[in-house]
Amino acid sequence: MHLLSYRAGSGDAPRLGARTGNRVTDLAALAAAAGADLPGDLAALIRAGEPALATARTLLADARSLLAGAPADASLPLAEVTLCAPLRPGKIVGIGLNYVEHVEESHRSLDTERELPDRPVLFDKPATAVTGPGGPILHNADLTKQLDWECELAVVIGRTARRVAEADALRHVFGYSIVNDVSARDQRRSGQWFFSKGQDSYCPFGPVVVTADEIPDPQNLDLSLRVNGVTMQDSNTRHMLFGIARLIADISSGMTLEPGDVIATGSPSGVGAAQVPPQFLQPGDLVEATVERIGTLANPVVDARTHDLAGRHDGPRA
Numbered sequence: 445m446h447l448l449s450y451r452a453g454s455g456d457a458p459r460l461g462a463r464t465g466n467r468v469t470d471l472a473a474l475a476a477a478a479g480a481d482l483p484g485d486l487a488a489l490i491r492a493g494e495p496a497l498a499t500a501r502t503l504l505a506d507a508r509s510l511l512a513g514a515p516a517d518a519s520l521p522l523a524e525v526t527l528c529a530p531l532r533p534g535k536i537v538g539i540g541l542n543y544v545e546h547v548e549e550s551h552r553s554l555d556t557e558r559e560l561p562d563r564p565v566l567f568d569k570p571a572t573a574v575t576g577p578g579g580p581i582l583h584n585a586d587l588t589k590q591l592d593w594e595c596e597l598a599v600v601i602g603r604t605a606r607r608v609a610e611a612d613a614l615r616h617v618f619g620y621s622i623v624n625d626v627s628a629r630d631q632r633r634s635g636q637w638f639f640s641k642g643q644d645s646y647c648p649f650g651p652v653v654v655t656a657d658e659i660p661d662p663q664n665l666d667l668s669l670r671v672n673g674v675t676m677q678d679s680n681t682r683h684m685l686f687g688i689a690r691l692i693a694d695i696s697s698g699m700t701l702e703p704g705d706v707i708a709t710g711s712p713s714g715v716g717a718a719q720v721p722p723q724f725l726q727p728g729d730l731v732e733a734t735v736e737r738i739g740t741l742a743n744p745v746v747d748a749r750t751h752d753l754a755g756r757h758d759g760p761r762a
Contacts, residue, residue: 445500446652446739447486447619449528449576452517458528460485462504463652466522469511473518474503477510486653487531490602490618490703497655529576529649530600530621533706536573536647537695538625539596540565540637542685542710549718554629564686564694567637569625569708573647577741581626582645582748583727588628591725591745594711595669595677595733597662598623599688600653605701613692616701619655620662622741623708624648624669624733629717629724648733648743649706659737663687666736667712672729676719679712 446463452470460483461468475482482499483489489496503510511519541547541561550556575581583591602618626646631639659665662681669677686694691707701707716723725731729745 445504445655445658447489447500447530447655448650448652449486449530451526451528452520452524458485460489461525462500463522464504464507468520468522468525469504469507470514470518471500471503473514474507474510475499477514477518478503478506485531487704490531490600493603527577527651529574529579530651530653531704532571532574534571534702534704536569536571536623536706536708537699537701538567538569538637538641538708539686539691539710540567543679543683543712544685545679545683545713546711546715547685549713549715553717553722560685564691566695567641569647570642572644573642574649575645575647575743576649577651577743579648579743580645580746580751581624581648581725581731581743582643582751583725583745584643584748586749587643588630589724590629590717590722592627592629592716593669593671593676593725593731593733594625594627594715595667595735596623596625596708596711597665597667597681597735598649599662599692599707599709601692601701601705601707602656602703604703605692605696608693608696610689610693613689613696614656616692617656617688618703619653620659620735620738621650621653621706622733622735622738623706624731624741624743625708625711647708648731648741650741651739654738665738668734669714670732670734671716671723671725676716677712677714679714681709683712684710
């Protein structure tokens with residue numbers, strides 16, 4: 445299933461939906477028509493576990509007949525709805541330097557270590573950094589002259605993971621999405637990345653979460669990123685230095701991963717800081733991050749000093 449959060453109209457509360465082709469179906473409306481019980485948002489659906497997921501699958505399989513007794517707006521063209529971030533994660537664990545060529549370009553352009561890391565490099569992004577599809581990436585010229593992009597496969601945790609063995613790790617995955625790990629390169633502080641990567645809007649997330657059963661091999665997905673239509677990143681998840689199972693095992697060795705948490709699995713080469721000359725985001729730019737079998741996450745860059753954050757689509761909380 446391709447699950448998402450969306451608004452059907454201005455001022456509407458976010459709804460839990462499923463994308464089928466070019467349409468969005470309201471899962472709560474299907475549940476009501478069937479007399480079934482289903483959580484009303486994706487974070488709650490994840491926490492409810494496999495029984496709720498099985499109910500959602502059954503409802504979608506019967507959608508044609510159920511929609512006959514549902515409100516008219518229970519199924520809408522994708523173009524007529526506003527997508528939100530799928531959910532607001534409890535925590536976002538970022539992975540640095542997880543593609544070999546990105547390690548090399550980061551050493552050259554960002555003064556990181558030349559050697560490949562021997563264990564995953566971890567950092568965090570706060571939930572307040574999340575913005576949804578179409579949400580603005582805020583460029584604050586008072587804080588950065590080096591606003592950069594990073595297309596990443598996002599792993600959404602579905603079951604509590606604590607000291608998980610690598611062989612069992614993928615059983616804890618609910619699904620996969622896209623994160624753009626936006627970074628202010630000139631806001632690193634004594635080697636620490638939190639403010640560089642954690643400012644408001646620095647975690648575009650979406651457009652959907654594809655359940656794990658539809659992506660049996662997450663280590664073989666093409667991913668790319670375009671700025672104003674020009675391809676800047678183009679790689680495949682098979683080039684990760686540490687695969688998803690290893691990441692979950694490593695993180696959960698000392699930090700409990702909970703349903704709805706997100707792991708941003710690292711960026712391939714092609715970031716703006718490594719261009720010759722360096723190229724950074726400016727107001728008016730459009731950034732499009734694409735991952736095979738998931739879709740494209742598009743976000744405009746706007747001037748933070750003149751933009752109101754009140755309309756940010758950060759999704760329901762996990």
